[in-house]
Amino acid sequence: MCSASTGLCQPRGTTPLGGSCTTHAECESNYCLILASGSGLCVRTCSASHQCPIDFVCRNIAPPQTTFCIHESLVGKDFGPDPSGTFCSDTVNRCHSGWCWIPQTSCTDTCQHDRDCQVAGRICQLFVGDFDGNGIDEMVTVCAPPSNGSGATGSACTANSQCLRGNCLSAGYCGDPCCRASDCPSGYTCEPVSGAGGSVIKACARTPGVGSAPVGTPCDPANDLFCRSNYCWEDGPGDPYCTDTCCSDSDCPEGFRCQSWPFDLDGDQVPDLSWPLCLRR
Numbered sequence: 517m518c519s520a521s522t523g524l525c526q527p528r529g530t531t532p533l534g535g536s537c538t539t540h541a542e543c544e545s546n547y548c549l550i551l552a553s554g555s556g557l558c559v560r561t562c563s564a565s566h567q568c569p570i571d572f573v574c575r576n577i578a579p580p581q582t583t584f585c586i587h588e589s590l591v592g593k594d595f596g597p598d599p600s601g602t603f604c605s606d607t608v609n610r611c612h613s614g615w616c617w618i619p620q621t622s623c624t625d626t627c628q629h630d631r632d633c634q635v636a637g638r639i640c641q642l643f644v645g646d647f648d649g650n651g652i653d654e655m656v657t658v659c660a661p662p663s664n665g666s667g668a669t670g671s672a673c674t675a676n677s678q679c680l681r682g683n684c685l686s687a688g689y690c691g692d693p694c695c696r697a698s699d700c701p702s703g704y705t706c707e708p709v710s711g712a713g714g715s716v717i718k719a720c721a722r723t724p725g726v727g728s729a730p731v732g733t734p735c736d737p738a739n740d741l742f743c744r745s746n747y748c749w750e751d752g753p754g755d756p757y758c759t760d761t762c763c764s765d766s767d768c769p770e771g772f773r774c775q776s777w778p779f780d781l782d783g784d785q786v787p788d789l790s791w792p793l794c795l796r797r
Contacts, residue, residue: 531558533572534587547776549577549584559584561774561792563628563695563763564659565613570597573614574626576656581708581716582776582792583626583763588614600625600634600659617660624659628695628718628763633659640693642682642717655717657693668692669701669720683719685709691719695763696794697726697745705746706761708791718761731769731794733758751796759793768794 529542535558537548543558550556561584562574568585573595576583588595596610602623604616611623617638627633627640638659645653665678667690676682679690692699694706700720707721727742729735735748735758742748743758750756760767762774772794 529558533558533560533569533585545775546773547584549586551590557586557590559586561585561762561764561776564625564632565615566599566625566632566634567764570612571595573612576654576716578716583628598623615658617658620661627657627659628693629699635659637661640681642676642693644676657717669704670722683709683717685719685721687722689722691721694718694720694761696760696767698760705744707746718763729758731758731760731772747793749793749795757796759795762792762794771797773797 529544531537531542532544537543537556537558540546540548542548545558545560547559548556549559561582562568563583565574568574571588572585573588573591574583575586575591593614595612595614597612598610599612600623603621604611604623605621606618609616613623613625615624617624630639633640638661640657641660642655642657644655662680664680664682667673667679669690669692671690672688673679673684673690676684678684681692683691683693685691694700695718697705700706703722703726704720705723705726706718708716709719710716723746725741726746727744729743735742735756737748737750737756740746740748745758745760747759748756749759762768765773768774774792775795776792
């Protein structure tokens, strides 16, 4: 990461995805995920498994409530190499993502936006259920054929089924899954949303008065609303700039990369999750 005010850059680590680590600085991705066992593995952010190498899948990790490319061994399953659209069933599943859309007997994938969906006719939708068999419902966003109502971001709703992408926010309107603010209509930003089982996704949420300044624009940390994302980030004293949420490096402009950083959702000065932002390389 480089600071425009000082001209200094923090060196990048060399440990590849899946390698052992103890600090973020050791990893090429600049993120070391500390497991319950106390050991650490280098991971990188993602929104879909097709963004990860074979033998790695995109999964939400809680904590820190972020989707990362992780080795399939951490999920406890041996996934195959098959991309979205390949045949699968309830007894045959070699999908790279591990997700088989049974009604169409074909592999699908996780997502955070329609552009993550590689099969025609599928959109990114929120589903709630006990997907890992632990008896606790959770939220996941998966590419699937439209099966809900027609409500888009901002449409009034009282149930998920009324929203095209299956996400009715507690504020009473539909909020489409997103990776970045530009995925949302004007007046909305891409924000963390808590739901079933304590799981968190990013969704388009109303942000009255939000501005239009893109990533990289100098800003005042006391006025986040100046930025299109509602996030003014400061690498160091005197060096604030507009950033944005992201799912992968491709969501960020040239010179920036998608990196996870702690977020305090409830204002108690204690980070609740680690959230990906477009930060200077």
